[in-house]
Amino acid sequence: GDSVTQMEGPVTLSEEAFLTINCTYTATGYPSLFWYVQYPGEGLQLLLKATKADDKGSNKGFEATYRKETTSFHLEKGSVQVSDSAVYFCALITISNFGNEKLTFGTGTRLTIIP
C-alpha cells in the first residue's frame, strides 16, 4: 500500500542554520505530494505542494522538489528562524482504481529552533 517515510525527530537546530527534513514515499501511480506544518496548539496547515515530477513547491522560504526517480520530496530551508519550530508532516494523495483519493501522512518530524 501507499506509505510515507519521514526522518525521525526531534530535530534541533540553531537559528539561521540550513534545514533538511527527508521524506520518501511508496505509491502506485503518480501521487501529489504535500508538506503540512503544525504549530503548537494548532491544527495542520498546508505548507507547500507539488503535483507532478520535477515540480518545486515553495512557501515561506521552504522548498521541496518532487523527485520521481528517487521517490522523494525533501523539505529544505536555507536559514531557519525560531518561529519555524513546529511539527512537519509529509503527505501524498493517490487515486485508487475506484476513483477514490486517499491521503497518507508520514509520522511527522518535530523541529525545534534555538536562538
Next chain:
Amino acid sequence: DSGVTQTPKHLITATGQRVTLRCSPRSGDLSVYWYQQSLDQGLQFLIQYYNGEERAKGNILERFSAQQFPDLHSELNLSSLELGDSALYFCASSVDTGRNSPLHFGNGTRLTVT
C-alpha cells in the same frame, strides 16, 4: 485561522462512555475529513464525507461512526471508549475531493479517556 471549527477543544470522559465531536467546515467546503493523531500511530485517516455522503473510509473502528449533515457540518461519534482512544482528533475540510484541493485543518479536539 483555517476557518474550520471544532468543538469541544478538550473532552475528558471515562471508559465505556460515548462522546460526540463536532466540526464545522470552512465556508464553501463540501468535503470533511476526520483524523486521529496519537503519539504512537501518528496521523491516521478515519473517514471522509463529501456533500453529505461517505466518500472514503480509513482506519476507523466499528465503535466509531460519523455523519455529515445537510448544512455540511459533521459529527464523529465514539462509543464504548477505551483508554487507547485517548488522542487528538482533527477535522479537515476542502472545497472538493480533487487531489489538488488542499485540506484546511481545525485545531482539534483532545480526548482523554480515564
